[in-house]
Amino acid sequence: MTYNQNRSTVIRLIIVVFALILITKLFYLQVISDTYAKKSRSLSVRTVTEFPDRGLIIDRNGEIIVFNEDAYNLVVHYPFSEKKFNKSGFCDLVGMDSVEVEERLIKAKKSQYNGKGVFMKNITSADFARIQEGLFQFQQFSIEARSDRKYKHNIAAHTLGYVAEISRTELERDAEDYYDIGEYIGKSGLEKYYETHLRGIKGRQLYLRDNAGRLKERYVGGANDVEAKIGEVLPISLDVLIQEYGEKLMAGKTGSIVAIEPSSGEILAMVTSPGYKPEMFSMKNLSKNYNALLRDKSKPLINRAVNSNYPPGSTFKVFMALIGLQEGVITPNTRFRCNGGFHLGSLTVRCHGHAPSPNVGYSIQTSCNAFYCNLYREILHQDRFENIEDGYNNWKSYLDRMGLGQKLGTDISAEKPGNVPKAEHFHRIHGKNRWNYARIISMSIGQGELLLSPLQMANMAAMVANRGYYYTPHFIKGDSVPAMFKEKHELGIEQKHFDVVVDGMNKVMLQGTGAYVKIPGIDICGKTGTAQNPHGENHSLFIAFAPKDNPKIAIATVVENAGYGATWAAPMCTLMIEKYLNRDTVSQRPFLEEKMFNTEIKIVK
């Protein structure tokens, strides 16, 4: 080989080396990196989404509560090219000046997600017709229809919850990648809990588009398209009649009413006050109302039925009696002395004047504090216990089975568990086992550390109504009730003991603290409570169920800072029961109804 022929080899080598460089770079671009495949998809594929109607919500009698009204969003698709955009024509179409269009475009671009940004929300149907007609000239925009919530009965806002635009956090948490920006999702209450049931399945058609945003043929022949499926109807256990009635009763007061059907655990009514109307949180009203309600000092956004905890007060005595009977430390005829209260050294728990208690039933009827203070001693300090911890834990195990101090697990969120302290709590304060019943005596009469939500109180009424068990209270009804709501929770208290306390509760309504609110023809069992409130006036409490045999409704009412249980909570409960069982349009006790409707009770702190 000559010198110059060597050079031909060099030239061939150069050619091969450069070709290898090209091939290597191509391998990186095409096989290793997936950036370009993603970019290609977002550039050339446009998803046309079809939003199905959200499911209706109907009450236990088939009455429609929530339905839909069409609402339209104008969305812009990215990449958006200003070059091919006839701005003045677009301004005319949407009826805005170019400054506003520009501002909205910037805002939409900032909030874009999956190649889409919302240009204009909740277009009225009049504007919709006009815009729809001219929109074909602006293929980078499209109108997406979705349904806004409307309320045939403007009630139960906290229970129903509301629907609103999905937040960024929710989008990031969306593991199945179902939602897109600008889409709506159940934010609270049943709308949130049963979101997948109510939303249906949105339809999706993928189209190829060109560089001017024009739609061409179906992407991969429509292989990835999804057909829309309408949201399912959600039947719930609420009774519109008493829910509406309860909200009227509670108007102007602070507190909550919860009513449950004992035989099923279905919640018949859940009233919280002060509240708001669900319509205030429809898509088009939400933004103007939300912040005002959030700032409102009376906290109308809180669902007090599940999210506020109160001492149960004397209503708890019913359960103390049941535990005592089951433990065998008392018989139905046990009596304890009451000298205007319970006295132990310097400790005094006062009691109101009443005739001496001849038996357990009478102690419930008269709500004798001394009886229950003594009973607590008997329960906690039995001979079989080595120390106070054993005794306390034995007592607490009953409360655990009643679902106290824990979330019941109903089908709306925001439940607060209430409070039943562990033995360790008192060990910490007094030293390990260096305390006795006297240190925690307040709990025997439903005060002190003991805290319950109104839902838990209503559920306790249901336990007594059922004579010893409950179903987790819930709203869902119909075929799709999950198994967890069909599971019977036993309290471990024999049925015969219930007969004793039920008799006592019945006497409360006949001769006792609730006598003046009895309803002719309905055999009610109830128990008043007046919970001391360190922050102000006493809370007025009442639990009840009716009728005495084969109960149809169990109910609890809390009226904050209202004084005696008998004055406010009891009449409200009985009015609710009357309405539910008789379904009369006119109450037999119009004076009572009037008083409840029209009284306002301010919270005094």
Add this chain to the structure above:
Amino acid sequence: MSEGIYGQSKIDGITLFLYLILVAIGFMAIFSSSHGAESFSLDFGTKYGKQLIWIAVSLTIGAVLFLMDVRFFEVFSYPIFAIFMVLLVLVMFLGTEVNGARSWFSIGSFRLQPAEFAKFGVALALARYVSDIDTDMKSRRYQMITAGIILLPIVLIILQGDAGSGLVFFSFVMVLYREGLSGTILVIGIVSIAIAVLTIAFGFVALIITLVILGAIISAFVYTNTRILRNLWLILAICIGFSKAVDFGFTRVLQIHQQKRIQVMLGLLDDPQGLGYNVNQSKIAIGSGGLLGKGYLQGTQTKGDFVPEQHTDFIFTSIGEEFGWVGSTVVIILFVLLFLRISFLAERQRSKFSRVYAYCVLSILFFHFLINIGMTINLAPVIGIPLPFFSYGGSSLISFTVLLFLLLRLDANRENELASDY
């Protein structure tokens, strides 16, 4: 006709086959990028219909070449060169402006780009001059004339405003290297380019500081040898002077938009919406092809017209998207086989004219191939030169065909040539 005393050789089938297959794949790519998914119909108003005409014209011209006297081009190489240079001058006054460059003659609805054909003229002239028995590549005078043959068209084409087509002629350095050009000149050339790029990238000041420090470090090791020391600092001084010249030229002479364009070319500036838009779209199309591609006529970027100038300069994106890495590699391998074959043909020529001409063809094709594919994947600056046999357009296809077919003609006749190699 010079009937051979050693008999007639045959046309090289391998080259012809590679040519035909590349043209066929190129046509498929143009069909895809200009056609969409509608059904095929033979419509000569479409891009692919026109390309079909150009293919027919090219093959006809190729056939005519085989009927002509093989000595014709060697004898008339200088006049042919002269004619093309005159055309390059004329087009500046009579031409039509397209994309900011006045480099097209319009005759009715046809447009011809003399710069494409000038490659042919320069290849002939260069082959003729270098192969001349009197030419001595070591003589300064001959070096100057050789440089002149290459630089004249470059200057003329750059004056038209088509820098990219002008740069192609620098590829003839490969020919000169094969024919004995001193390696020193190549090294100087490469170092100059490196200094120019580094100056633009890091600035004049940063570069001289680096160079001086480098010089000082080397000096510290060789401080006893004054001769090396003197040469070292002399070279450094020249480098610094050159860098300053580049810096001045870049910042003072060039307009801002030209500076930007160069910076984007060198990858110093990222600009997906402006100058880098084409490259970005090109990378998306190619990169989304994956291993096996989206399938012929199934490219979403190709169908959606996302890549600007796809049927001309960015035709490779259609291959990359629809046939993936495997398809791209196959095309590259076909080109490499063609190049190696041309190199093989060149070395088997007995006539020096034929050999030099063959290397001219190789260097032009290789430069186009390398820069064109390189720019679609952001490895080379976007200078707007076509991919041989693929890109849409009559001028380029005819020009490349003529270049290659004359080589085949010369090769077929090689047995009749007198050996003039040494």
